[in-house]
Amino acid sequence: MSTSIAARQGAARERRHGGDADAAATRRRRRLLVGYVPMVLLALFFLFPLVFMFVSSLKPDAQILSDIGSPQAFLPVGDISGQNYVDVFDRVPVVRFVLNSVLVTTLIVGLGLVVNSMAGFALSRLEWTGRKVVLTMIIATLIVPFETIAIPMVYWVSKLPTVVLENGLPMYDFGWLNSYHVQIVPFIANAFSIFLFTQYFSTIPRSFDEAARIDGAGWFTIYRRIIVPLSGPAFATVAILTFLPAWNQYLWPLMVVQQEDLRPVMVGMQYFFQVNPAWGEVMAYTSLITLPVLVMFLAFQRAFVSSIASSGVKG
Amino acid sequence: MAIPTQQVAPQSLPGSPPPSRRRRRGAAAARGGSRSAYAMVAPAAFLLVLFLVIPVLLAFGLSFTNARLISPNPPRFVGLDNFVRAFTSDPTFVRSFINTFVFAAVVVPVQAALALFMAILVNQKLRGVTWFRVIFFVPVVTSIVVISILWDFMYQGDGLINSMIDTLTFGAFQGTDWLGNPSTALGAIIVLSIWQAVGFHMIIWLSGLQTIPEELYEAARMDGANAWQQFKDVTWPGLRSTMVFILVTITIAALGLFVQIDVMTQGGPRNATTTLVFHAVRKGYREQETGYGAAISLIFFVIVLVIALVQRFLTREKD
CATH class of the missing domain: 1.10.3720.10 (MetI-like)
Incomplete structure (x- = not known):
């Protein structure tokens, strides 16, 4: 709307000034060129590898290699088929890997939303001894990169107790390696999620709580019936920010899950780490595990982008 | 919400509760508030201690030992050996x-x-x-x-x-x-x-x-x-x-x-x-x-x- 009004005004101005019209038009064209050309070039730079990946996943290996020398590398032409996808499903337990990742990701995100939002609620809206200390400690832990604690953590989880069934009787055993819970439980509580919830909840007027208190509502009721329904954007942000790393987990499952049927999609890719992989199949597999995330991103791009932007408030 | 009616009933009784009782109720509510707070922070705090604080402490502790991932022997304290090894012989x-x-x-x-x-x-x-x-x-x-x-x-x-x-x-x-x-x-x-x-x-x-x-x-x-x-x-x-x-x-x-x-x-x-x-x-x-x-x-x-x-x-x- 506003652009078209501006354009009309500009046109009117040009008519009035007559002789300046050509110069103004040239200036505008130059401005558009300066604005668009770098963006288009960058867009090509960011898209070409992914286009190459999707297109190659539809071609036989020999054609992928022969197309590399020409623009055909980026075009779905020639011997196009879904054969690579069929072969991937035959050769690799793709369905199993995807289900594992879906399970692990869903539980990390879902349980994380509950646990971290409850903590954020208590930290932002309740008065209790030790609140400031706990909040400071949580913010302090934000500086610890996961890579720092990965090695000691493998050692630690290999010593944790677990319950196993022996002849139908529950027994204690030690070691969390090779399980689903070792991929999920360590990532449920998240200091950054707690921080985001605390920030968001503290913007909701306290008079809401007081009114509900007078009506006799307990704190948990206030959390569940008042705060949660008012905090959609915070929940969406935390869900998005925890979804991506959970789906993309690599280092951790690489170390703690050797059993193939428990592996997530990213580690499952090790199937293809060999000297001369079948590149068509590799591209089919990587396309398969990338597409769901891309589709989700495109559908919710506004929420994605504002989540990332709000993660910058830390500074 | 059904809660208000429950609450109105006792308070609207003739001869409302004596002040002392009201004060006690207030204190109880505050205590209840911090009890709720501890209950709501507990799961996250427990998990963060287990999977963040302890691993950080372990990173410090294990660096001064010869711990191995799978070993019959318990880790032995070796002082600064690991750090010396990193900078001088690795x-x-x-x-x-x-x-x-x-x-x-x-x-x-x-x-x-x-x-x-x-x-x-x-x-x-x-x-x-x-x-x-x-x-x-x-x-x-x-x-x-x-x-x-x-x-x-x-x-x-x-x-x-x-x-x-x-x-x-x-x-x-x-x-x-x-x-x-x-x-x-x-x-x-x-x-x-x-x-x-x-x-x-x-x-x-x-x-x-x-x-x-x-x-x-x-x-x-x-x-x-x-x-x-x-x-x-x-x-x-x-x-x-x-x-x-x-x-x-x-x-x-x-x-x-x-x-x-x-x-x-x-x-x-x-x-x-x-x-x-x-x-x-x-x-x-x-x-x-x-x-x-x-x-x-x-x-x-x-x-x-x-x-x-x-x-x-x-x-x-x-x-």
């Missing part, structure tokens, strides 16, 4: 240390600057600019594992990158086997790492740009400031806190370089791409020397901490 560690710094030294300024340039581009009032934002962001939502495999394929001697270089330079420049050549491998990994992550920081710069009021630009234009002067005197000063955040996050991410190395080069060729985290995983996990791996992780952590503190300090000074 050339791969020293190489990892240097590579990690070279990687960060290139990635941090280039990625931050490119991200800012892109943020300024997509902050223009042009039609379709949102689509460019989305496109620049696509690599960020793509797994780094997928991207590493993809670029591994493109970087091959007769791969896509070399054929594109050949076409774009009309055959004037001959590519190489980028990842197989010790003098180009780290550079090749730098390029794909920036390609993957720059969209993230573009969005952060963009949110910083959008907090600068339009009136400031109008005022600058009225004073006759050109585009560069507007950037220098309005945009840049308005982005200071964003810059601190961006520099710190890029630095920490860059120092943690691991996946690209693990997927593409395994630290090779001839240790040209081995990094601190890759070396820590190789020693602490693959060779099961938990104590030594923990020591390397701790060195990595101290570097991260120092850099984060220094960057904060420097930017605070200027304010």
Whole structure:
């Protein structure tokens, strides 16, 4: 709307000034060129590898290699088929890997939303001894990169107790390696999620709580019936920010899950780490595990982008 | 809500409760409040202690032992042996240390600057600019594992990158086997790492740009400031806190370089791409020397901490 009004005004101005019209038009064209050309070039730079990946996943290996020398590398032409996808499903337990990742990701995100939002609620809206200390400690832990604690953590989880069934009787055993819970439980509580919830909840007027208190509502009721329904954007942000790393987990499952049927999609890719992989199949597999995330991103791009932007408030 | 009726009943009784009882109720409510608070913080606190605090303490503790991942013998205290070994008798560690710094030294300024340039581009009032934002962001939502495999394929001697270089330079420049050549491998990994992550920081710069009021630009234009002067005197000063955040996050991410190395080069060729985290995983996990791996992780952590503190300090000074 506003652009078209501006354009009309500009046109009117040009008519009035007559002789300046050509110069103004040239200036505008130059401005558009300066604005668009770098963006288009960058867009090509960011898209070409992914286009190459999707297109190659539809071609036989020999054609992928022969197309590399020409623009055909980026075009779905020639011997196009879904054969690579069929072969991937035959050769690799793709369905199993995807289900594992879906399970692990869903539980990390879902349980994380509950646990971290409850903590954020208590930290932002309740008065209790030790609140400031706990909040400071949580913010302090934000500086610890996961890579720092990965090695000691493998050692630690290999010593944790677990319950196993022996002849139908529950027994204690030690070691969390090779399980689903070792991929999920360590990532449920998240200091950054707690921080985001605390920030968001503290913007909701306290008079809401007081009114509900007078009506006799307990704190948990206030959390569940008042705060949660008012905090959609915070929940969406935390869900998005925890979804991506959970789906993309690599280092951790690489170390703690050797059993193939428990592996997530990213580690499952090790199937293809060999000297001369079948590149068509590799591209089919990587396309398969990338597409769901891309589709989700495109559908919710506004929420994605504002989540990332709000993660910058830390500074 | 059904709660109000329950509550109204006792209080509306003739001869309302004596003040002492009311006070007791208030105190009980406050106590109940902190009981609820502890109950609601407990799950998160318990998990954070178990999977963050204890591992951090273990990183410190195990660094001074000869702990192994699977061993019949309990860990033995060895003092500073692991650290001495790293700096004096483990050339791969020293190489990892240097590579990690070279990687960060290139990635941090280039990625931050490119991200800012892109943020300024997509902050223009042009039609379709949102689509460019989305496109620049696509690599960020793509797994780094997928991207590493993809670029591994493109970087091959007769791969896509070399054929594109050949076409774009009309055959004037001959590519190489980028990842197989010790003098180009780290550079090749730098390029794909920036390609993957720059969209993230573009969005952060963009949110910083959008907090600068339009009136400031109008005022600058009225004073006759050109585009560069507007950037220098309005945009840049308005982005200071964003810059601190961006520099710190890029630095920490860059120092943690691991996946690209693990997927593409395994630290090779001839240790040209081995990094601190890759070396820590190789020693602490693959060779099961938990104590030594923990020591390397701790060195990595101290570097991260120092850099984060220094960057904060420097930017605070200027304010």
